[in-house]
Amino acid sequence: METTTARDTDLASALVQTMHRLQDVHAETSRPLGLTPQQAHLLCVLIAGPLGMTELSRILSIERSSLTSMVDRLERRTLVTRIPSPTDRRACQIELTPEGLSLAHDAHNAVVDRINTLTANLPASTRQTLATALQSII
């Protein structure tokens, strides 16, 4: 029982520390691009395609009221655009501009590259186990 408890604490602790480490990495890779981590996250989510405000707020786990001002700032920089929905005059879709798409790819590649260098020393089998295990957590 004691060993199990110890292992649990170790794993949870390792996950928390990893989270903080990756937050730092995320911030460090976003900043040189002139983006906050939250802005980079938003842009990367939109790579897959335009989304409505409500859906976007759900994916990002933030309130819609927070999202409004974030989109305002990004729209001011012409990184995204609000496209009115043809079927619902209340709704709008948030879409990346070409400039925003390019920046989103840059941000995505930067963080993936950084993380790959962090995990470069792990053997292939461990990488596989890790990826599968993390997928199941999400």
Add this chain to the structure above:
Amino acid sequence: METTTARDTDLASALVQTMHRLQDVHAETSRPLGLTPQQAHLLCVLIAGPLGMTELSRILSIERSSLTSMVDRLERRTLVTRIPSPTDRRACQIELTPEGLSLAHDAHNAVVDRINTLTANLPASTRQTLATALQSII
């Protein structure tokens, strides 16, 4: 080569998604205690013992100017205290009050419990591999 590249992207992507998921968990467990995730992090770091401002800012990866106002707010709530150093009249040590220590433990336990439920389905061997691999990343 293609398979290796695919695996790399998968692992990095899984790590990023895990980070966001854990950020949400961290926020959700801190909030009921009246703490922001950053405040919870600060309190938990101090469980190990008092720290100076510079050391604390290094551990939390934030600027000292950000830390000053954070400590101000926590000190106002009597969760931490600034203890002037006996040997160095410039410096001060940030220490948890009994109330702060209790809250720090609550915050720590809450997040560890939540993460343990998330990882409860993983077999012991995977847990071990995971913990070791993540340790090497940090």
Add this chain to the structure above:
DNA sequence: TCTAACTAGTTGTAGCACGAATCATTCGAA
């Protein structure tokens, strides 16, 4: 002694995040 390096704090600005309230639109049921 006196200066260079260090430590802490201050100020100003921008961004993040939430809740409550608001407005327009859409949908559904009487």
Add this chain to the structure above:
DNA sequence: TTCGAATGATTCGTGCTACAACTAGTTAGA
């Protein structure tokens, strides 16, 4: 068909986070 409820987005007010540039005090070493 029409009125009330639900939905999508925004606005407002408040508090927290984060940074850069700056001030001021302290210590240690030349």
